[in-house]
Amino acid sequence: MQIGFIGGGNMASALVGGLLARGTTADDIRIIDPSPEQRAALQQRFGIETFERADGQSLAGLDLVVIAVKPQQIRDAVHGLAEPLANALVVSVAAGIRAADLSRWLGGHRRIVRAMPNTPALIGMGVTGLAALPGLSENDRTQAERVLGAVGQTVWVDDESLIDAVTAVSGSxxxxxxxxxxxxxxxxxxxxxxxxxxxxxxxxxxxxxxxxxxxxxxxxxxxxxxxxxxxxxxxxxxxxxxxxxxxxxxxxxxxxxxxxxxxxxxxxxxx
Ligand SMILES: NC(=O)c1ccc[n+]([C@@H]2O[C@H](COP(=O)([O-])OP(=O)(O)OC[C@H]3O[C@@H](n4cnc5c(N)ncnc54)[C@H](OP(=O)(O)O)[C@@H]3O)[C@@H](O)[C@H]2O)c1
Missing domain, CATH: 1.10.3730.10 (ProC C-terminal domain-like)
Structure with missing residues (x-):
């Protein structure tokens, strides 16, 4: 499975570190981040390929894309990505961003998982709440769980509104x-x-x-x-x-x- 990250900050670094520690190879991961310093640091630390911007080239062939930018950056970050992300499972870790809004910004994309991790993820001891848009396949659920499970435990909630409760309990x-x-x-x-x-x-x-x-x-x-x-x-x-x-x-x-x-x-x- 080819995994990409849009945003290469703290949360993306924690997830990449967890994935590599659990056997995903560096060749199967790429990170997109506009900051040259951030990209250089990620390349040096993890030996993974990095890109400056999300587009048809940097997203080509990805099976799962984690959106790990700040909540206020997400709308701009996914602008124009409906086509390049059409065949990918999209997992957002952005606090407060509803899957339905993300789906609308991605032209009605349905394969979306909303995740709420917490900071102990940085040492592999996180707890993440997960919610999916209705109709997500079992396989997609398993893949999302695998990525977030790389930094700790995962808990699915059936109703996305419960992610606000997850945020109140484990996120904060x-x-x-x-x-x-x-x-x-x-x-x-x-x-x-x-x-x-x-x-x-x-x-x-x-x-x-x-x-x-x-x-x-x-x-x-x-x-x-x-x-x-x-x-x-x-x-x-x-x-x-x-x-x-x-x-x-x-x-x-x-x-x-x-x-x-x-x-x-x-x-x-x-x-
Ligand atoms: N840290 C946590 O423990 C935690 C817990 C739960 C949820 N989250 C969620 O995880 C998300 C990321 O948090 P973080 O702490 O990892 O933030 P962060 O360290 O600020 O990382 C975000 C990165 O994304 C980059 N970026 C901005 N616009 C971009 C774009 N258009 N394309 C690609 N990359 C872009 C930022 O670059 P610039 O700095 O240059 O803008 C920055 O390097 C947030 O939405 C947050 O709500 C984090």
Whole structure:
């Protein structure tokens, strides 16, 4: 399968790195990016062919094309590409761009997958939500899954509007975790631990608890109950968190992110 990328920034680099690590050969990948520095860096890092612009020549023979430009660049980036992309499966990773809008900009192209990866993809530990335009073949779904699966786990949603929920949970989610880490580090410093100790203890706790939850058969609620003895230190801390409405804050935060994702789709999708 010949895979092309329109846009050779962070996300494209993560995906190319993942694909090469999983056995795709450099000859089967090409990247299109207008920046000479970016192209030189990509050639040097991955040994793949690069092109300055997307056109009939650079896109010829591609089976799958990932669109990895910024959301505000996508409309211009695909302008005039309906013909060269007519036989390709198009996978967009652009946040907020609806498949129906992309389809319209590509002259009614139907083989479109919308993907929402997250930043841990940069170290191969991403989680990507995927949605397809109705009627996408099983084979196309498998191919899209293969590309995004190169940088972590994938989760399909049946209804594309759920990608706004995916954006709110896993797309924006790493920032929530970083915020919680910051608060844990600040709290640790306030209790007298130094910066290095606070970082090691807080980040190590996140990493360890995440791994434990992933490996356990029980849900996180059971794991929490198990480490919370009545009248103990954990119970004292959790009582403060519950009284502070932490669950409502998280639910409201996710709802705000989802609303913003819908708004962005409206803004970017305007013709
Ligand atoms: N990074 C993430 O973790 C993440 C997570 C989820 C979704 N995404 C999505 O992934 C997409 C790419 O994000 P990114 O972080 O990789 O952005 P990025 O680093 O800015 O990469 C985009 C690249 O595309 C180039 N470009 C602009 N117009 C182009 C055109 N017409 N043809 C070909 N290339 C063009 C840009 O060049 P210039 O810089 O010269 O404009 C830039 O090198 C975004 O839509 C974003 O929403 C990213």
């Amino acid at each position: 989610g790493p920032a929530y975790v970083f915020l919680f880490m910051e608060a844990m580090i600040d709290g640790a410093r306030a209790l007298g631990l130094d910066a290095q100790q606070a970082r090691t203890l807080a980040l190590g706790t996140f990493a360890g608890a995440a791994q434990l939850a992933l490996q356990a058969d029980e849900p996180p609620a059971t794991l929490r109950e198990r480490v919370t003895s009545k009248g103990g230190t954990t119970a004292a801390a959790l009582a403060v968190m519950e009284a502070g409405g932490v669950r409502h804050v998280v639910a409201d935060a996710l709802a705000a992110a989802q609303r913003r994702s819908v708004e962005m789709g409206d803004e970017f999708g305007r013709d």
